[in-house]
Amino acid sequence: MYRILLADDEGIMLESLKKIIETEYGNECEIHCAKSGRVVVEMAQAYPPDICFMDIQMPGISGIQAIREIQKFNSSAVFVIITAYDKFNYAKEAVNLGVQEFLTKPVNKKVILETCAKMMTKVDQIRQKRSDDLLIREKLETVVPMIESGYINNILLQDDFVTYQDNYTQLLDIRQKYGYMMVIEFGDSMENGVLSNAVGASVKANKFYSTFREIAQGFFECLVGPIMGNRIVLLVPYENAKEDYEDRVAIVTRARNMVHKFENRIDSMFRCGIGRVKELGSVKESFKEAVVALRESISHVVHIEDVPAAQKYDGEYPRxxxxxxxxxxxxxxxxxxxxxxxxxxxxxxxxxxxxxxxxxxxxxxxxxxxxxxxxxxxxxxxxxxxxxxxxxxxxxxxxxxxxxxxxxxxxxxxxxxxxxxxxxEAGSIIDRAKEYINENFRRDISLDDVSREVDISPYYFSKLFKQETGKNFIEYLTEIRLKNARELLQDSRLSIKEICAQSGYSDPNYFSRIFKKYEGVTPSEFRERLG
The missing domain is CATH 1.20.272 (Zinc Finger, Delta Prime; domain 3)
Incomplete structure (x- = not known):
């Protein structure tokens, strides 16, 4: 079946084209007609055509403009231009749009049928290519995971894996020279950072592996390794020799979103450890760091840089x-x-x-x-x-x-x-954070600013700060600002607005609300009590 769209502002021309094609091909074709550029675009959306016979000169939108619009949502349609001799100057633009044939009016039956047969052959070729491409893609979807698993196995288990690296990078079209590894652990439940029932989880993993792979590659352009106990290793190729602070935070954020999606789609708990960027020839070190990151933290997602006193370890012993x-x-x-x-x-x-x-x-x-x-x-x-x-x-x-x-x-x-x-080490980080807050609370500072100062991710800093101080960042910052405000309120020469600004607040009304929330009275009432 071929869907054919005929577009011409002349009713006689449309009827003639339709009758010639229907008589020759009968039920092999589904034919739709339009008399204006706007209608032909709308009809092409409602009934996506295989073949379009398009008059150039139509009311409103021209045939050329209509072709351009249709190609935005239907790239596989083939087009035949119908034009008069004096409109042939459109030909160059039509060629650029991939128009297959030009017919000049008046058009006889033989030419129409020959052109139609030629376009049908073209449509058959497009369909066959699409079918072949899908078949190749299906085969690749079977083969590529095996190659990726082989590459990651080679990295982790072979001392001389560099010998085969070029073969794998060519097969997988990896053009980057660097990369980092992520280790994903899964289990039935988690207590104190330890996932339970590793053996049962590894059996269950065979059922969710394809879903896991789909989710992981939706968040990272990565290679997915095989199931190894209750772990799956990801290799993420990377352009640069080192990730900067912003990139590291972005990676952790993406990984956290990925883990959330794992847990929403898969009936298991997940944790993720992330190693540093390394040359691909040394990327096994990144794997070791990812494992240490998991071991040194109870967080769901942790980067090796965010773990105090956790570094890679080298060397193996024979026993x-x-x-x-x-x-x-x-x-x-x-x-x-x-x-x-x-x-x-x-x-x-x-x-x-x-x-x-x-x-x-x-x-x-x-x-x-x-x-x-x-x-x-x-x-x-x-x-x-x-x-x-x-x-x-x-x-x-x-x-x-x-x-x-x-x-x-x-x-x-x-x-x-x-x-x-x-x-x-953890205490040292918090001490540095407190010092930064004490020196900068008068400015509009955020959790991101402080975490950047101490060089760990905002997510990890937030958890560490709460763990070490018993307060979250905003609570601590507010306490420091209000302590400063109370001291300044003892100086009658300063207005409430000036005290507000010197305490890190830009809006006096908001300052008053916060002050009353914590102190039980407004700044003015507090000053009056001081006498």
């Missing part, structure tokens, strides 16, 4: 127990680290070939290694001479049990120092 020990240390999980330490110590003690001296050296190595990694992660401070007593302490241990106690005590001590360091 699982050693690896877990170092991880638990950096997680400030004292109980977990001590369990690993005790297990490793018992393993050493059970080996016949291992002497007491071997045990002393190994536990000293593990403790110093943990301190070194914590130091380079920026979460622990110590002086060069801070360990001079370690060897003496080990040698003074009278038996194996005392050696074990020394190892466990040191492990607990490191975790405690790390936890205190994290709290101190």
């Amino acid at each position: 699982d127990l050693e690896i877990r020990y170092q991880k638990r240390i950096l997680e400030k999980d004292a109980a977990g680290a001590m369990n690993c330490a005790e297990g490793f110590f018992e393993w050493m003690h059970s080996q016949q070939a291992v002497t007491r001296e071997d045990i002393e050296i190994k536990i000293l190595e593990m403790v110093m290694n943990a301190e070194r990694r914590a130091f380079f992660a920026g979460t622990l401070k110590y002086n060069v001479n801070s360990r001079r007593s370690y060897i003496r302490e080990l040698q003074s241990c009278t038996d194996i049990e005392n050696l074990k106690k020394w190892f466990l005590d040191k492990t607990r001590e490191i975790c405690t120092k790390l936890e205190n360091s994290k709290e101190k």
Whole structure:
């Protein structure tokens, strides 16, 4: 079936064209007619045509203008211009619009039918191309996720993944040289930042994976990795070598909206950790940072830059127990680290070939290694001479049990120092924020201004400020401003309007309402009470 639209202001011409086409093609064609440019555009919207026979000169909107309007909402229609000899100067503009044929009046039956057959062939070609494109797209939608999963698997699991990187970037048409990784965790519920039922969630993930992928790629131009336990990893190609503050805030905001949409569409809870921008050849480091960001925070969405005292950690050890020990240390999980330490110590003690001296050296190595990694992660401070007593302490241990106690005590001590360091860092951020507010409360400052000053995202700053001070940003700012106002009201030389301006308010009426809300009286009444 072909839908044909005939447009000509001459009724006889329209009837002739319609009769010729209907006689030749019968029910193969659905024909509609219009006598003006406006009507033909409206009809093309109501009955989108495959083929248009268009007279150039019509009342109101010309045929050329009508073609231009129709192409805005129907790019696949083919057009045939019908024109008189003296109107042929329109031809150049018509060619630019992609008109297929020009017919000059009077037009005989043979020419009309030949042109119609040619246009039908053109429509068939367009339909076939559309069908082929859809088929290719369907195949790509099956293949591309597999390639993306392969690329992300390669990044995370292969030491020499750079060898294959060019192949993947060409296949996936990745032109950027940089990128960052996001780790999405999911589970049935969340308590203290930990998602429950990871195993059950990973089984459920197979059902929602396609929806997850659709949502993620709606918010970020990203590659979506495979399901890995209760995690899915995203790789977001990025133009620049580093994201600035505004970009980082925008990324966190978008990620937060993405997580909300996940939870609205999918029956699970979600968390998202975001790493720094890296060269694609080093983007695995961004993955590690995203994992640390998740581990160091209880927020739904957290960027590694917004986590006090949380940095990447480097190096791997050949034994699982050693690896877990170092991880638990950096997680400030004292109980977990001590369990690993005790297990490793018992393993050493059970080996016949291992002497007491071997045990002393190994536990000293593990403790110093943990301190070194914590130091380079920026979460622990110590002086060069801070360990001079370690060897003496080990040698003074009278038996194996005392050696074990020394190892466990040191492990607990490191975790405690790390936890205190994290709290101190958070306190430092809030101290800087308070200092900025105290110095600038007279200006029109916002939460965004303060979070920019301390270099963390507004979302994270808002939560941290409330957590550390017990007040939200606006409450704290209002308290500072009103304290200043109360002090100024004791000076009778200043008007209420002047005090309002010097306290950070531009509207005296609003200032009075806020003052009364907190103080119970207006500024004028407060001054009168002072006498």
